[in-house]
Amino acid sequence: MSGFHSKLGSASGFDPLFSRRQFFTRGRNLLGGAALASLLGPALNGGSAFAADGSPVDGPIGPHFAPRAKRVIYLHMVGGPSQMDLFDYKPKMKDWYDKDLPESVRNGQRLTTMTSGQSRFPISPTKYPFAQFGECGMWMNKELLPNLSKKADEICWMRSLHTEAINHEPAIAAMQTGNQVTGRPCLGSWASYGLGSMNENLPAFVVLVAIPSNREQEQAISARLWSAGYLPGEHAGVSFRSSGDPILFINNPPGVPDDLRRLSIERLNQVNELGYQRLGDPETQTRIRQYEMAFKMQASVPELTDLNSEPQHTFELYGEEAKKPGSFANTALMARRLAERGVRFIQVYHNNWDHHSNVAGRMPSQCQDVDRPCYALLEDLKQRGMLDDTLVIWGGEFGRTIYTQGKLSPENYGRDHHPRCFTMWMAGGGAKGGAIYGETDDFSYNIVKDPIHIHDFHATVLKLLGFDHERFTYKFQGLDQRLTGVEPAHAIEDLIA
Structure with a gap:
């Protein structure tokens, strides 16, 4: 050399x-x-490309067909919500209380080390009352989800998600990036790469981490979940903090006026441009664009996070908690404000859904955090005419077991991880409102109808964004990489309006 x-x-x-x-x-x-x-x-x-407004554009980057959704708000419940306590009603389990899960149902399934050593697997049916809601007749927890249940006919219900991952880190990675091994681009990065930005003053991909009111058993949430992986670095998520300045160093240091900051960035970009011309590293161009975006965000972010411009009826909708920085209600409102300002993908994380114990004690606080704000977000988007082209997603990385972890008690039972079946929902953005897709057995343990692998889920989301998942690729290490991997996957038409 x-x-x-x-x-x-x-x-x-x-x-x-x-x-x-x-x-x-x-x-x-x-x-x-x-x-x-x-x-x-x-x-x-691979076909005609379209801009975000549906008009044809030239060039290789852009959707394969007109998208149904222009933007996505993804509400990830970190830890794995218990499907049989919220959405997957199993009334026959009342007769199975404290009886062991039959081996014919478990069928040698891999267990975590937290329950694999148990001598018994006693069934603990949900303690909560259920009812059917909407014309679709969706069974839901009527005690803990009184607000969300009003939206039953506007939500696309998916009760048969499944994954191979059984522990949190690989399961969250798989749900976000399509692979249990970290380092791949996440769904938000793919959306940014494929569709680009709809605004000049904010990132295309923003991450918000809500603080749960109960912090009994939180999981680690790190930046690798919103990494751009092998995609250009500009498509990584930009994380906003829940307290203090939303972004570190968003304000100039004392004595540094805006014009001096502007001049310093211009000079720095000139140096970076010389480096790019000499070495040809594409990440140098990413650095230049990020410096420019950072300067623009110094003006746009303070306006974005100032809720004083919101009318009182906004807080009557979301609740007074929306005024509390870092709360889920505040985060949901911020997600709407980001969406209306043209942010392409808003990723929200809400922690403490890892219910290994005290389901009866923690589930009410978790649902109180998210029930009203989720309803408010859907209603707010609808009132503003944004729900039709904004896809809202809610779900975790896996489900929970019908058998209890540890000692069985009606008031204090726990549930272990369960990747074989879990429930998620979508609304708006072309998702089919009122659809109830997939069925599980009487134990909410195995899928008996219409399974949805997480790759099928990703393929469906990409289709709503205007992409054929098999043709939406990025060349890396000599291979055409894609979000849905190499195993067979398909977009599920019954989930699309």
């Missing part, structure tokens, strides 16, 4: 820091690619 550098440097004046890899990266298929692009135009991406 050093010989290659020295020969180019002495014989032709070529930049000695320009490596052989950079030479072939910059020049590969240049003429052939230009000729092909001129012949295929928008078909280069």
Whole structure:
């Protein structure tokens, strides 16, 4: 390599820091690619491309067909909500109280180390009353979800999600990135990469972490969950803090006026541009764009996070908790404000759904956190005419077991992780309101009808965003990588309006 550098440097004046890899990266298929692009135009991406408003555009980046959803608000309940205590009604389990789960049902399923050593697997049916809601007749917990139940006919219910992951870290990674191994791009990064930004002053992908009112058993939430992975770094999520300044260093230091900050960024970008011209590292361009975005956010973020402009009826809808920074209600309201300002993907995390114990004590506080704000978010988007093109997603990384973990008590029972079946829901953005898809057995343990693998779920979300998941790829390490991986997956048409 050093010989290659020295020969180019002495014989032709070529930049000695320009490596052989950079030479072939910059020049590969240049003429052939230009000729092909001129012949295929928008078909280069496998079909006509469309802008966010549905109008055709040229170029390889963009959806394959007109999207139903322009933006996504993804509400992830970290820890795995208990489906049989919220949405998957199993009345026959009352007759099974304290009886062991039959081996014919468990069928040798892999268990976590938290229950694999138990001598018994006593069934603990839910203690909560259920009722049917809406014309669709969706069974829901009527005590803990009185507000969300009003939206039964506007929500697309998915009761047969399943995954291979049985522990939190790989399960959350799989739900967010399609793979249990961390380091892949998440769904928000794919949306940013495929559709780009709809605003100039905020990131395309924003992450909000809500603080639960009960903090008994939280799971770790880290930036690798909103990483861009092998996609360009500009598509990574930007995390807003729940207290203090929403973003570190959003304000200038004392004595540094805006014009001096602007000048310093311009000079820094000039240096970065020289580095890019010399070395050709595409991440340098990402750095330039991020500095520009950071400067614009110094003006846009304070306005975004100032709720004084919200009328009183907003807080009557979301509740007074919406005024409390970091609460789930406040986060839901912030998600709406981000969406109406053109943020493409808003990822929200709400912790403490890992109910290994004290389900009866913790489930009420968890539902009180999210019930009214989820209803309010859907109603708010609807009133503003945004729900039709905003996809709202709610769910965790897996479900919970019908048998109890530890000692069985009607007032203090726990549930272990359960990847074989769990419930999620979607609303707006082309999702089919009132649809109830998938069924589980009497134990809410195995799927008996219409299974939805997480790759099928991802393929469906991508279709609502305008993408054929099999053609939506990114070349990395010689392979056409995609969110849905290499195993067979399909978008589920029955979930789409």
